[in-house]
Amino acid sequence: MDDCIIIGAGPAGLTAAIYLARFHLDIRLFDCGTSRAALIPQTHNHAGFPQGISGTDLLARMLEQAQRYGAARELARVTAVQPEEDGFRVEVEGQRYRARSVLLATGVINNRPPGMADDLHALALSRGLLRYCPICDGYEATDQRIGVIGSGGHGMREAIFLRGYSRDVTLIAPEAEHDLDSDCQAALDAAGVARIDGPCGGYGIEDGRIALDTARGRMTFDTMYPALGSRIRSELAIAAGARGDDSGCLEVDDHQRTSIPGLFAAGDVVKGLDQISHAMGEGGVAATTIRNMLAEQRPLRR
Ligand SMILES: Cc1cc2nc3c(=O)[nH]c(=O)nc-3n(C[C@H](O)[C@H](O)[C@H](O)COP(=O)(O)OP(=O)(O)OC[C@H]3O[C@@H](n4cnc5c(N)ncnc54)[C@H](O)[C@@H]3O)c2cc1C
The missing domain is CATH 3.50.50.60 (FAD/NAD(P)-binding domain)
Incomplete structure (x- = not known):
């Protein structure tokens, strides 16, 4: 039973992975390799990189940082998320995993x-x-x-x-x-x-x-x-019963909690500003809320 399964290794999921790994929690990070950020030839509005940085370089740096603290990205597509009594069952290409919490950071795809x-x-x-x-x-x-x-x-x-x-x-x-x-x-x-x-x-x-x-x-x-709209990749959460708006964006509260207890969402898949900075911010908020939720269930002590 993992503490958290993160679905999606874009800016939102990778930020959460860095935070959760540094909270000494057991996590899994699944990703099917289609981050919107990977399409960015060079971003010039992302703070901290005055000469700009390509999306693939930024993702590689974030992954390296997550790996430094023990998080590993597993290249696989998650096919189902099922709430259970004490957490979630997550299906990944024929395999089943269990986790106390799930963070959906699956982004959107531009048409x-x-x-x-x-x-x-x-x-x-x-x-x-x-x-x-x-x-x-x-x-x-x-x-x-x-x-x-x-x-x-x-x-x-x-x-x-x-x-x-x-x-x-x-x-x-x-x-x-x-x-x-x-x-x-x-x-x-x-x-x-x-x-x-x-x-x-x-x-x-x-x-x-x-x-x-x-x-x-x-x-x-x-x-x-x-300007042809986009497909919101919220289907796993919607199928699990989470609330979304008419466009498919997931509804969350100020702490990135969806309408299903223990299921969190961050980044473009949530309604809001579709930007790297926003995805990172939501990833950090979600990770900290997950940590505090788990600490209420059982003391987190070294
Ligand atoms: C051309 C372009 C240029 C952009 N330029 C900028 C810019 O300059 N500055 C800026 O701030 N923003 C920019 N953006 C927007 C930015 O890329 C997004 O806001 C950001 O990537 C959102 O991060 P995210 O983590 O929410 O989603 P994503 O980066 O899209 O990551 C989602 C991840 O989830 C994974 N995933 C989805 N479904 C599954 C599944 N079922 N199982 C496993 N994994 C799954 C995907 O493979 C993907 O890696 C640009 C976007 C585009 C398209």
Whole structure:
């Protein structure tokens, strides 16, 4: 019986692993190797790295720090979490484990532009021609020609946010025509955001820019932001009975407790700011709450 099983070794899960290992607790850390942070070519808004740091380097440093205190990342996908009388049963690729507590730090997956090939997606991301997070890297797109693939309220909000960085922002409908009500249209007009109908397709890199087909023919941009939503990886907790909101984000209290006693959640899978700093903060809060909960169940003494 472990003290805690952490599911997910992104910034949230790794921070929790560092804390819990340093609390002298017995933990397991399962991860299936698809952290959103691994997609970051270079983060410049994460404090402490004035020259920036790549997502993979940051994750490697955090893993090394967790391992220094005895935490080991096991590369495996967790398939079920089942509450039991005195804790949880966790199923991992045919194996079963038991733990007094579980921390879900499984993150989210951004929806990609439909039809964009994987190798082009990776290349465009690495060159800053494709971006997913205006809060993170809008600064790097300052005064660039920016395309936003999206529509509706979400597309409108992302395009207007990016107007804070550039005068040249175009909102491109992913499918055929834009789906924008009169309020959205008025807001876009007031901000001076251009609109172009889709369908989008035929993505490529041409003369160092990201290119795509639209209803107005082929267009190129310095950088492109898909605003197509994301898939919240909360299914393990929801299946176990935890409460989530309409989008699938898990509901937690101020101490990262879900609605199921002993089941905690941290990072992007919880509603809030989808940022490394926030994921780390929630990981630290969750770990400390778990430690104190376990100490109430039995004294934690050397
Ligand atoms: C292109 C891009 C650029 C970004 N730039 C920045 C930036 O500059 N600054 C910033 O602060 N943020 C940035 N972000 C956001 C940042 O990456 C996320 O906020 C952060 O990674 C969230 O951490 P997390 O631990 O919650 O989730 P993640 O990092 O996504 O980690 C979740 C982990 O859970 C694992 N997992 C999921 N399901 C299972 C399962 N069933 N079993 C086992 N393991 C599982 C996954 O493999 C993954 O490793 C960026 C995101 C993207 C996509």
